[in-house]
Amino acid sequence: MALRLPKVGGAYVQFEDELGSMAAVIGASYAGVKSMTATSGPGLSLMQENIGLAVMTEAPCVIVDVMRGSPSTGQPTKAAQGDVMQCRWGSHGDYEIIALVPASVQEMFDLTIEAFNLSERYRVPTMVMADEVIGHVRERLVIPDPNNITIMNRKKPDRPPGEYLPFQPGEDLVPPMACFGEGYHFHATGLTHDERGYPDMSIETQEKLVRRLCEKIRRNANKIIRLDKLFVDDAEILVVAFGSPARSAASAVATARSEGIKAGLLRLITIWPFPTEELEELSKQLKSAIVLEMNYGQLVREVERAVKPTPVSFLPKLGEEPHRPEEVLSAIRRCKG
C-alpha cells in the first residue's frame, strides 16, 4: 500500500502503534475519505479500544486482520483463525460489527471492496478476516474494469447545518454523516450521546443508542450475509468452514459425493453477523454437521446453537497448517457411520 496508494492520490502512514493507526483511520474517515488499516492478531488486540470508538461514533472504516497463531506473539506468519471471537467481541460493551472472510486472493480483493461498501452503508467498522494462508498465497487475480465495480458511499445530510442532527437515524437506523469542514459544526464523542451528539448519561439515551447500534446490523443481517454453498440442497452432512480450510473442505465434499455420501459445504463469507437463520433452516434436513476452524473452538459454538439438536463434530486445527482434504473426508465418513 505504501507503494501503490500515492500513485492513486492516496496516503499511507506507518503509525507508531496500532492504537494510533486505528485512531487515525477514524479521524480520516470523519474528514470524509475512505480509510483502512491492516494488522495481525496482536495488532488487532491493540486496535480494539478505537474499534469501539468507531462503533460508537459510527465511523465507516475497514480493518484487515491476517490471523496468525496465538495467543500473545504466538506464531508470527503462521496460519490460524484465532481472532474469530476477538473481531466480534474484542472491544468492551454491546455492539455489532461486520466481518468477512476471504478464501482466495480474488476474494481478498473483492471482499475488501465489499467491506468498504458495507462500512459506508451501515456506518460500522468492517473487518476482513483472512488467515495467513490467504495472506501469503499467490494465485490468479482478475482486477475488474473500475466501471464494473459497485461503490457505495455514506449517506450525506439532506438538510442545512442548522437543522442537521448528526446522530438522528433514517428509517434504516443509519444516520446521514457530515464530515469535518463541511460547515455542519457537529460534535461526536465516544461517550453515550443523544441525536445532537452531546454526551447524555441517562438510562433512556444509553438504551436507545446501544439498541440502535446493534439493530442497524441485526435487522439488515439478511442483506449483509453472504454464503457460498456447495452440494447443500440435499445435503445430510453439512461441513461448515471459512477461509483456507474451506478449500480443503470443498475437495473433501466432492470426493464424498463421488462415494455417494450426501455431504455439502457451507462456506461462510460473512461470519459476523452470524448466519443463524440460514443454519436453523438448513438444520431441518441435516443428520450431522462438521465445523472446521483453525483454532480450538470459536465459531463452532454459534453453529451448535443454530443447528440444535443436530449433532455437531468439531475439527480444530492448531499450528500453521489448514485441514487436509483427507482429514475432512474421514470426518464426513465417520458421520455417515
Place this chain on the structure above:
Amino acid sequence: MTETSSKHPLDDFLRMDRMPHIWCEGCGLGTTLNCFSQALKELDFDLNRLAVVSGIGCAGRASGYVNADAFHTTHGRAIAFATGVKIADPNLKIVVLSGDGDLFAIGGNHFIHAARRNVDMLVICSNNFNYGMTGGQVGPTTPSHALTMTTPYGNIEHPFNLVALAAASGAVFVSRWTALHVRRLTESIKKGLQKKGFSFIEVIVPCPEIYGRYNKLGDALKMIRDLKTNSVIKYGVPAHEAEIDPDRRIVLGEFVDTEKPEYSDRIRALVERSKGE
C-alpha cells in the same frame, strides 16, 4: 444610546446550549477555553476550516463546548486521530484541547511522534498536575513530593517538563503560560493557529477542588496569586532551561518558533512525485 445585548461577545464560538459546563468553580480550564475563543475571534478565524479534537478528562471536555466540528476521542488518542484528519483534509486547521494526563501519560507516544513528523496542529495542554476528573491521581506532570490520591506519602516520581519534551520531539512552536496570563496566552494561541506545523502551548491551570485540596494550596484566588508570585517570563530561553517547579518557580514564555517541512505537505508532494514514476 449605547446598544445592549444579552449576548456575550464569545457566544458565537461556544455551544451555548451546552452551558453550564462541567468544570469546578475556580478551575482554570474555562480560562483556557476563553482565551482560545478570544484568539479565534481576534483572528476572525474561519470556523468552517477548524476541527477541534480532544481526549479524555476534564480538559478533554472542551471540544464539546466549541462551536465548530469537534470530536471527543478515547483516552490519549486525540493527536493520533488529529493526524488522520490532517492527512485526509490538509485544508483543516486542527486544534487539540486536552490535559497533561491524557496527552503525556497514555497519549505520550502519539505526542512525540506527531511532533517528530511535524503534523500541522495546535496542541493546547491544560496542565493541572493531576487527573482531576477521576479524583486526583498522580500523573506525568505531578511535581515530586506532591500529594495525590495515589501518592498519599508524596510523589516519588520525577515529572516531565512538557515544553522541553515538545521542543526535543521537534515541535516548531512551543510556549508556556498560566491561566493568569490571559493576554499573553491569547497571543500565543493566535500564533499557534497561524503557524504551519506542530505547535504546542502548555497552560498551567489551577485545580483548587482536587489537586489544591490534597496539597493544601488554598482556594482558587490563592492558587492564582501563587502562579503570579512564582512565575517569571523569559522569552527565548532554550526550552530545557524553562524550569517548572510550581511551588517555587515557573518559567513562562515562547521558547521555540522555527520552520520545517510539514507532514501533510510532504504527503502531497510525495503523491505528485509518485505519479510520474
